[in-house]
Amino acid sequence: MQSNKRPPASVLFIFGGSGDLNYRKLTPALYNLFLDNWMPDQFAIAGIGRSAYSNEKYHEHLLDGVTKFSRRKGKQNGHWTDFTQHVSYLQMDGDDAAAYHKITDLVKEKEEEWGVHPNVIFYLAVAPQLVPSIAQKLGALKICGEKSTTRIVVEKPFGHDLESAHELNLLLSSMFAEEQIFRIDHYLGKETVQNILALRFANALFEPLWNRNYIDHIQITAAEAVGLEGRGGYFEHAGALRDMVQNHILQILCMIAMEPPVSFDANEIRNKKVDVLNAIRRIGKDQVHDFAVRGQYSGGWKKGEKVVGYRQEEGVNPQSNIDTFAAVKFYIDNWRWQGVPFYVRTGKYLNQKATHITLHFKQAPHYAFPPESAETWRSNRLTISIQPNMDISIRFQAKRPGQTMMLDPVDMTFDYDAVAGEHAPEAYETLLLDVMEGDATLFMRNDQVDAAWRVIMPILEAWENRPPQDFPNYAPDSWGPDTADALIARDGHTWLNLPPTP
Structure with a gap:
């Protein structure tokens, strides 16, 4: 592995963790960053979804996606095992506000373990109609008020027309500062x-x-x-x-x-x-x-x-x-x-x-x-x-x-x-x-x-x-x-x- 200047400690939550985008694109990308020594020294990835997975079964599911869709296939000389030590699965319904304590619990656990407050990233790899509800529940969490360390990533399509895009922007900006909002276009x-x-x-x-x-x-x-x-x-x-x-x-x-x-x-x-x-x-x-x-x-x-x-x-x-x-x-x-x-x-x-x-x-x-x-x-x-x-x-x-x-x-x-x-x-x-x-x-x-x-x-x-x-x-x-x-x-x-x- 080459030596790179890496990001600070980070916890990445992927809503839609059992979905197709994570399976085909996000986990293969994160694994390649790990192989190329770009991931932080201290990081955790938590997939969030309604499907029932143990951590072990979840890792097997993600490895199948890496094998099929990554530019580099398979376990790569055993590095997959090292990578999955940082990967877990949280079974929860994004509509259930009471379940969001699982997020803050995991962040607090990593903060105590690492001795530093990590960057907290919420990646919304979900259907567009689910974004407003999840964003509102995330916005109520205390950690989202920390502008310099908390980010939310929203996939396209960003709105259906000018009016709906404007409404979504207003909703997100009522809970997050503009520098916290990452509207992603993979092109x-x-x-x-x-x-x-x-x-x-x-x-x-x-x-x-x-x-x-x-x-x-x-x-x-x-x-x-x-x-x-x-x-x-x-x-x-x-x-x-x-x-x-x-x-x-x-x-x-x-x-x-x-x-x-x-x-x-x-x-x-x-x-x-x-x-x-x-x-x-x-x-x-x-x-x-x-x-x-x-x-x-x-x-x-x-x-x-x-x-x-x-x-x-x-x-x-x-x-x-x-x-x-x-x-x-x-x-x-x-x-x-x-x-x-x-x-x-x-x-x-x-x-x-x-x-x-x-x-x-x-x-x-x-x-x-x-x-x-x-x-x-x-x-x-x-x-x-x-x-x-x-x-x-x-x-x-x-x-x-x-x-x-x-x-x-x-x-x-x-x-x-x-x-x-x-x-x-x-x-x-x-x-x-x-x-x-x-x-x-x-x-x-x-x-x-x-x-x-x-x-x-x-x-x-x-x-x-x-x-x-x-x-x-x-x-x-x-x-x-x-x-x-x-x-x-x-x-x-x-x-x-x-x-x-x-």
């Missing part, structure tokens, strides 16, 4: 997303070109190759615009578009992101059809397997008008980006799983080269791939070998996976470590949440008031409805579809 923990800041602000090569003078347009794609995966009940109340654009995609857009920060202080970074959200041009309800398109997948074939349409999925209304695909054209009205379109799209059952950002630069003048050299002329572009590959690629023009001046586009790629391999931390590892350290840089502030909802509310309201007449309108294994191609083609552009991973 911001991905290595390549964080690398956007390094790429932009640590290199004199890029920042002078990062504006409307040199960039023609920007595309952000977050495509999913899978369907609902049993989440019909959730998705029927969400849709692609709420589920992906309002949080993940807008946060990525902010990192691409933000102004240079004067420091990497958490609030300085978040101030710059809020500035971007506030500068996004609001789309009038009568203009939505010019700036946004929606889709819903039909039944068909996906990689040789027959799949049902969205309306035939379990938990879905047979007449559902929920969008499983959304594409939007945004403009940012400020000095840096005036007139540069940002095209974003996301959807289920698309051709491949891919999340990437592409900056398309303006065309260079052709006149200095012979006409035949321009046959394969392409504008420069910079592509940041987040998944399934993690890489950054620059396309530029180069002379084709031979006696004539013929040009070809070539790519220069930095492959993050090749450099980091299994050592590249997963998103939840980064974010959980930040929570323990109290670093809120990668977490959404209350005004960010409100600003993001204000951006998409006109689209949501227009779609809710005008039921689509063409659903379902795209087949599985495609790149979405034809209207998405038309949205970008009107401006003379086409979507960039990266080749699938071998």
Whole structure:
């Protein structure tokens, strides 16, 4: 194990400790932090749930999740046994206020054992409708009044619309200080997303070109190759615009578009992101059809397997008008980006799983080269791939070998996976470590949440008031409805579809 500067003593309570998020993501992330020597010298993890588990059975359940979903499988030379000495299970109902003494009892026990008051972290890995009730009961605990050592982590979705998000913010802020509230978006923990800041602000090569003078347009794609995966009940109340654009995609857009920060202080970074959200041009309800398109997948074939349409999925209304695909054209009205379109799209059952950002630069003048050299002329572009590959690629023009001046586009790629391999931390590892350290840089502030909802509310309201007449309108294994191609083609552009991973 390498030696790292580790967080102070911490007790982490995971509400939903027997649930899927902890099984697939949180415990594998915490175990990897332990293996990499990032966990505090003194720490305790308590899963909270209604299911009946002994500590031993709970450890077996979590090990199964680590074996299936972690970047490093299994017990790792016996370290699993060492890790689980810090892990316990509290069987309790989050609605039972009387049971919350189990939390304070455990904190007091660890405080006496360690001789120091630990950080106390409450991770709410539960359904959104359970968050207000649990938060209110936690807020009544004396330990939650200790602002510097107590934190609450809330998973997305943060509200269903602007009004509900505002109400949830008011509720949380009535019991916790803003610096105690960590609104988590796991996309911001991905290595390549964080690398956007390094790429932009640590290199004199890029920042002078990062504006409307040199960039023609920007595309952000977050495509999913899978369907609902049993989440019909959730998705029927969400849709692609709420589920992906309002949080993940807008946060990525902010990192691409933000102004240079004067420091990497958490609030300085978040101030710059809020500035971007506030500068996004609001789309009038009568203009939505010019700036946004929606889709819903039909039944068909996906990689040789027959799949049902969205309306035939379990938990879905047979007449559902929920969008499983959304594409939007945004403009940012400020000095840096005036007139540069940002095209974003996301959807289920698309051709491949891919999340990437592409900056398309303006065309260079052709006149200095012979006409035949321009046959394969392409504008420069910079592509940041987040998944399934993690890489950054620059396309530029180069002379084709031979006696004539013929040009070809070539790519220069930095492959993050090749450099980091299994050592590249997963998103939840980064974010959980930040929570323990109290670093809120990668977490959404209350005004960010409100600003993001204000951006998409006109689209949501227009779609809710005008039921689509063409659903379902795209087949599985495609790149979405034809209207998405038309949205970008009107401006003379086409979507960039990266080749699938071998």
